[in-house]
Amino acid sequence: MKLHHRSCIRLVNAVFYARHGVHEEERRLGGRYEVDAELFFDSTEAAAADDLLKTIDYGQAYTIISEVMIAGEPAALIETLAARAAARLIEELALAEKVTVKVRKRALPLGGLCDYAEAEHVIERH
Numbered sequence: 001m002k003l004h005h006r007s008c009i010r011l012v013n014a015v016f017y018a019r020h021g022v023h024e025e026e027r028r029l030g031g032r033y034e035v036d037a038e039l040f041f042d043s044t045e046a047a048a049a050d051d052l053l054k055t056i057d058y059g060q061a062y063t064i065i066s067e068v069m070i071a072g073e074p075a076a077l078i079e080t081l082a083a084r085a086a087a088r089l090i091e092e093l094a095l096a097e098k099v100t101v102k103v104r105k106r107a108l109p110l111g112g113l114c115d116y117a118e119a120e121h122v123i124e125r126h
Contacts, residue, residue: 006042006097009039009061010036011036016035017070034103037089040099042097056096064093065088082120083121085101085121086100087123089123098124100122101121104117105117
């Protein structure tokens with residue numbers, strides 16, 4: 001019987017202050033964004049060897065997300081930010097088989113109460 005191993009590393013609630021948004025005031029003042037990332041891969045070799053070089057380095061994943069959120073081109077939509085981060089992660093982390101990125105924005109200009117808005121983007125290698 002052939003077994004397929006799949007592991008997941010998660011970065012949960014990474015917080016960034018960035019200048020994104022639809023409205024000019026949001027881009028001028030900036031705001032708090034929260035990001036979750038799930039990176040699925042086969043960690044069998046890494047676990048057997050206890051070797052960082054055979055796994056996904058979550059420090060590198062965090063750096064990639066940070067670059068998208070802080071240093072990257074401003075975006076109007078959180079959907080755009082989630083898609084950009086997911087694309088960079090799957091491109092730059094060769095072991096990643098599937099990536100899910102969620103971007104949350106809490107301070108919403110809605111005129112009413114809402115905890116947050118969240119966009120999710122998933123990319124999977126085939």
